[in-house]
Amino acid sequence: MTRRHRLPLPAMAAVLLAACQPSSPASDTGPAKSASTPTAPASPASVAKPTAPTPATAFTPPPESAIPEGPFGDMVREGRELFVHTAEKAPAYVGNGLTCANCHLDAGRQPNSAPLWGAYGMYPAYRSKNKHVNSFGERLQGCFKYSMNGKAPPLDSHEMLALETYAYWMASGAPIGVKLDGAGYPKQGFKPPQPPDYARGKAVFQRDCALCHGSDGQGQKVAGRYVFPPLWGPDSFNWGAGMHQLDNAAAFIKANMPLSRGNTLSDQDAWDVAMYMDAHERPQDPRFKGDLAKTRKDFHDTPMSLYGTTVNGHLLGSQPAKR
Numbered sequence: 001m002t003r004r005h006r007l008p009l010p011a012m013a014a015v016l017l018a019a020c021q022p023s024s025p026a027s028d029t030g031p032a033k034s035a036s037t038p039t040a041p042a043s044p045a046s047v048a049k050p051t052a053p054t055p056a057t058a059f060t061p062p063p064e065s066a067i068p069e070g071p072f073g074d075m076v077r078e079g080r081e082l083f084v085h086t087a088e089k090a091p092a093y094v095g096n097g098l099t100c101a102n103c104h105l106d107a108g109r110q111p112n113s114a115p116l117w118g119a120y121g122m123y124p125a126y127r128s129k130n131k132h133v134n135s136f137g138e139r140l141q142g143c144f145k146y147s148m149n150g151k152a153p154p155l156d157s158h159e160m161l162a163l164e165t166y167a168y169w170m171a172s173g174a175p176i177g178v179k180l181d182g183a184g185y186p187k188q189g190f191k192p193p194q195p196p197d198y199a200r201g202k203a204v205f206q207r208d209c210a211l212c213h214g215s216d217g218q219g220q221k222v223a224g225r226y227v228f229p230p231l232w233g234p235d236s237f238n239w240g241a242g243m244h245q246l247d248n249a250a251a252f253i254k255a256n257m258p259l260s261r262g263n264t265l266s267d268q269d270a271w272d273v274a275m276y277m278d279a280h281e282r283p284q285d286p287r288f289k290g291d292l293a294k295t296r297k298d299f300h301d302t303p304m305s306l307y308g309t310t311v312n313g314h315l316l317g318s319q320p321a322k323r
C-alpha cells in the first residue's frame, strides 16, 4: 500500500487533481464550474423535518462570475483567497497544514460540507460549545482556533472583514434564519447501524482513503504544499475541532469522501472510518489546562468524542501531536 501510493506520486497527484478540479484551489478563475452539479436539492436526509421548526429550503449561491467589480467585489475576492489559501494569506492565524476549503469544499460552496451560504443567515446563534450567543465572526474565530489549530483574528481585523464579506456575498438572496437545504452536514438521523469499530475503520481507510491522504494519514505534499490534507497528526485539526466528533466526521465523510465520490460509502463504513480517523493523536485542545480527565469532563462529555478515552490501548489526548 505504502509502496503503491509513493512511487507514482507526482503523476498520481496530477491525475487526481485534474479529476477533482472543481474543489481544488487551482480553479481560481472563471465562473463556478463546479457549482452546477452538486446544487440539486440533495440528500433525502436533509428533507427530514421532525425537529426543525422551519422546513428545508433550496438555495443556489451566485456564481463566482457574478462577483462585482469595485471595492466591495475586491473584498469578496480577498475573502475567497483567504478561505482557499489560508496559511499563505493569514499566516499569523494558522497553526497547521489545512485551509478552510479543505473541509468547506469548493471554496465554501458545496452543499453538505457546511457551505458559507448555509451558515451566514443562521447567526447570531446560541452555541452549547461556549454557552453563549455567537456572532458570525465569533463562529469564524472558532474554526481558526480549533480546525486551523491557530489563533483567532480579532473581530475587527481586516481578515475577518474579508471572510465575512465573502460569506455575505455568497448568501446573497438567501433568507435569514432559515435552515437551507444542504447547509451544515447531513447529520439528522444519520446513525451507525452497528457501533463504529476501529479495525473495520482501518480497513476502510486503507481501501478508500490512503491513496490520497497517505497510508499514515499525514496527507501528501507537492512542492512543499499539501495537495491532500492530513487527517491527524501535527498538521491537522486539533482535539477541540468539530471534525474530531464522530457524528460530524461521519456525516462529512459520507457526503463528501472519497473526494468526488461522495455518498458511495455505506453508512457503516463512513462511521467506522470516522472513528479510525478520530482515534489518532492530533494537536492538543487549546482549552486543556494540564488535566486530561477534567478537559474531557468539561468539554468532551459525549460519546461522539474519543478524547480522554482509551482506544486500541492508547489514551487519546495523552500524547498530543506537536509540530
Ligand code: HEC
Pocket (backbone or CB within 6 Å): 083, 086, 098, 099, 100, 101, 102, 103, 104, 114, 115, 116, 118, 119, 122, 139, 140, 143, 144, 147, 148, 163, 183, 184, 185, 237, 241, 242, 243, 248
Ligand atoms: C478540519 C475541518 C475544518 C476546517 C479546516 C475549517 N472548518 Fe469550519 N467547520 C468545520 C466543522 C466540522 C463545522 C461544524 C459543521 C456543523 O456542525 O454542521 C464547521 C463550521 C463552520 C462554520 C459554521 C457553519 C454553519 O453552518 O453553522 C463556518 C462559518 C466555518 N466553519 C468557517 C470556517 C473558516 C472561515 C475556516 C478557515 C479559517 C474553517 N471553517 C476551517 C470544519 C472545518
Ligand code: HEC
Pocket (backbone or CB within 6 Å): 016, 020, 023, 024, 025, 098, 101, 102, 103, 105, 106, 204, 205, 208, 209, 210, 211, 212, 213, 227, 228, 229, 230, 231, 236, 237, 243, 253, 257, 258, 259, 265, 273, 274, 277
Ligand atoms: C481522490 C483523493 C481523495 C480520497 C480517495 C479521499 N480524500 Fe479526503 N480529501 C481529499 C482532498 C483533496 C481534500 C481537501 C479538499 C479541498 O481542499 O477541496 C480532502 C479532505 C478531507 C477531509 C477534511 C480535511 C482534513 O484533512 O481533515 C477529511 C476529514 C477527509 N478528506 C477524509 C477522507 C476519508 C475518511 C477518506 C476515505 C473514505 C477520504 N478522505 C478519501 C482527497 C481525497
